[in-house]
Amino acid sequence: MIERIKSGVTGFDPLVNSGFVKNSVTTLYGSPGAGKSIFCTEFLREGIKEGEKVFYVSLEQDLDSFLKGCEALGFNEFRQNLNGNFIFTRMTGHDFKNFLSIELPKILQAREGKHSRIVIDPLTPFLWEIKDAALQRTVLADTFKMLSAFGTSIVTIERYGDINKLDLSEELAIPLYLSDSVIILSMIYNQNFYQKSISVIKMRYSGHSAGMHPFDINDKGIQIFQDQPVF
Numbered sequence: 171m172i173e174r175i176k177s178g179v180t181g182f183d184p185l186v187n188s189g190f191v192k193n194s195v196t197t198l199y200g201s202p203g204a205g206k207s208i209f210c211t212e213f214l215r216e217g218i219k220e221g222e223k224v225f226y227v228s229l230e231q232d233l234d235s236f237l238k239g240c241e242a243l244g245f246n247e248f249r250q251n252l253n254g255n256f257i258f259t260r261m262t263g264h265d266f267k268n269f270l271s272i273e274l275p276k277i278l279q280a281r282e283g284k285h286s287r288i289v290i291d292p293l294t295p296f297l298w299e300i301k302d303a304a305l306q307r308t309v310l311a312d313t314f315k316m317l318s319a320f321g322t323s324i325v326t327i328e329r330y331g332d333i334n335k336l337d338l339s340e341e342l343a344i345p346l347y348l349s350d351s352v353i354i355l356s357m358i359y360n361q362n363f364y365q366k367s368i369s370v371i372k373m374r375y376s377g378h379s380a381g382m383h384p385f386d387i388n389d390k391g392i393q394i395f396q397d398q399p400v401f
């Protein structure tokens with residue numbers, strides 16, 4: 171039987187048969203400012219509320235700025251559980267390959283046990299560093315396998331280019347193929363405003379919505395309007 175876990179994102183679970191498949195890896199791909207980090211934060215917050223160990227790996231943001239973002243949304247659980255059920259690691263420097271292949275497995279092994287949620291936000295610096303497709307595939311396949319053994323994960327990838335085009339370029343092919351699920355956050359320009367929208371492109375072992383669903387972010391977080399068309 172396929173076990174599922176709640177996403178923690180308002181309006182998301184009905185799009186995917188009531189939640190993420192347990193021990194799956196999802197790539198969340200999206201435009202700048204579309205809401206990738208907030209989606210991941212809500213996903214981890216749900217885990218903290220359920221008493222799970224959760225783990226945020228940032229290849230960009232430091233802890234203070236992460237906690238500041240959480241507090242702006244009223245997500246006080248992160249500070250309260252810091253270094254207990256919530257661990258934050260920031261990868262600095264340039265050797266992302268070493269980090270994913272050596273450091274991250276060590277940290278995960280040390281926290282083995284209870285079912286957990288993991289976020290790597292964003293994975294993009296690693297993709298820039300390793301241009302060689304074969305090496306990128308090997309490292310990512312191993313990383314995703316390790317993440318699946320440990321818990322349920324989301325990795326984010328930043329999306330550039332024309333925001334009105336669904337551009338799944340070849341450079342991003344490997345993580346999108348290797349992950350169990352792919353979710354896209356887009357901004358659609360219409361009559362002088364940008365409407366945020368979410369689509370589930372694939373989800374292994376699961377039925378899912380084929381639509382584009384509008385969503386908003388307000389001071390409580392993300393709200394997806396699953397029954398409304400984008401325009």
Ligand SMILES: Nc1ncnc2c1ncn2[C@@H]1O[C@H](COP(=O)(O)OP(=O)(O)OP(=O)(O)O)[C@@H](O)[C@H]1O
Nearest residue numbers: 200201202203204205206207208209242387388389
């Ligand atoms: N309190 C709030 N009220 C309204 N909108 C908010 C609020 N907080 C954040 N937002 C929206 O969320 C966006 C930032 O979300 P988030 O940081 O998750 O995006 P991201 O996709 O991770 O961006 P980046 O590409 O910079 O990593 C802001 O640009 C804004 O549109």
Ligand SMILES: [Mg+2]
Nearest residue numbers: 206207208291
């Ligand atoms: Mg972000």
